[in-house]
Amino acid sequence: MTNNNDEKDSLLQDVGLLLFISLFSATAVLMALSGSILLNVIYLFCTILLLMITYFFDILPSLIANIVFIGIQAVIMIYQYVSQTARIPWKLSFWMIMPILLSLTLYMMTKNLVAIQKSNGELRTALIERGAFDEQTNLRTTVAYIEDIAVFAETNRRFDIPVTTAIIKIRYFNDLKRMMSQNQMQLLLKLTTDSIKEKTRTNDITYLLNNEDPTWAILSYTDAKGAGIATSRIKDGFEKNVKANDSLSTMAISMIVGIASWDSSTMKTPYDLMNAGIHETQYDV
Template sequence: MAENNNDDEKSSLLQDVGLLIFLSLFSATAILMALTGNILLNVIYLFCTVMLLMITYFFGILPSLISNIVFIAIQAIIMVYQYVSETARIPWQLSFWMVIPIFLSLALYSMTKNQVALQKSNGELRTALIERGAFDEQTNLRTTVAYIEDIAVFAETNRRFDIPVTTAIIKIRYFNDLRRMMSPNQTKLLLKLTTDSIKEKTRTNDITYLLNSDDPTWAILLYTDDKGAGIATSRIKEGFEKNVKANDSLSTMAISMIVGIASWDSSTMKTPYDLMNAGIHETQYDV
């Protein structure tokens, strides 16, 4: 994992370096175009350079290098012909177009190559999390696997520093009955709206999980007591009700949350499942 992090940092750095070089070269090109003053040829060469950059972006470095060599050869042939035939004055001041395009192409390739490497690394990490069951792809929330692991960490913090640890379990009241009356799109919308409402009202150090997607059950781990968790879940309920009323597709239905709150008690709770089950049990009393 540490090796992957180092690779990602290196790719990110090289991407930034490539971007800076690319912008610097384009700035230098603009200055040289202004100084040389041959508007027609500068515009033609600029257009050719843009085409070379598109080849680099879409087809890779090898076709780009071949195209750049062809472009250099064409410029050289034109200059040699003008020199031999003496039909026109050779624009030596435009010779920078022989090297600038290839440098721009190399900078662009470096930038995009490292960007693709970062995207691939992020995709692999996402896939690994999904395969481990620790990450829900649809809601971007952690799942029961991560929840159980994190409770153990929170419980150890409670033991060592005597910081209160509480979980809030959130469900949709009468969800199974609602699902029979809702279309698949409405059901999906309700899950997203609930997830967004929870994220919207939680603090950055409060972690949200999706424990069950069939009978949607969310959980939050908080460093607070029952009273603090009650205040937090009241904010979530208010935000949820407001969002439901504002949604044309869901506002006509009687949709509400039920919440169960349980605090970690080291004298009666021995495993992370004890806290989770206690929170789920408490949802039965939210009327």
């Protein structure tokens, strides 16, 4: 149902955009044909003001402003007719219609754009609230990690394919945290995430298990030896990226890695694999 609504909103947004462009093109042609440069320029700026009201204050204030604008034009025409100072500029009468049509099409376009953005925001919020998606790094979190281990373990049982996890942390993070600014902390989190993504295979899945004591995990169909080779590449890439960063290069920042493979004879739950990987980080010296 949500997908259908998104498609409808997207279609209406496109229709609104096409109508808006068409009406503006027609306005430009009518301005050229009417010949009154001064009034055309004044009315054009008034129209732009009406469009800004539509965009920032919604359709009701816009309609009220458009009615006032039409009334002002009518007063000008009546005054010219009564005083006989000039002919009624009938060629400019399109300005009574075009601004309100432009406002309606702009509202149609922006309303559906806002609806799409709201739908995307609600989906993103739902994922975050469920704990399956980290907003800052765009990585899966512990909830998704535990669920995926169950799937990987079943594959291991049925097809005897090795399943291994690598747990990655920052060495002496608590000490570093006291010396780093908030911006440096955010930078380190992003740099580590990017370094891991750069060196992992497309079929390896990366997770962020902990934000407070940054802990990443990689889940892959490989044995401990293959995971060791992969994490060595990640360590090398991370070290190069840290040295190349002016804000972090002066600090002694390094990774620690723990590797554990799924063993159906000793491991009964997904947490067993995760805890085994975390335990192995203690021995990475």
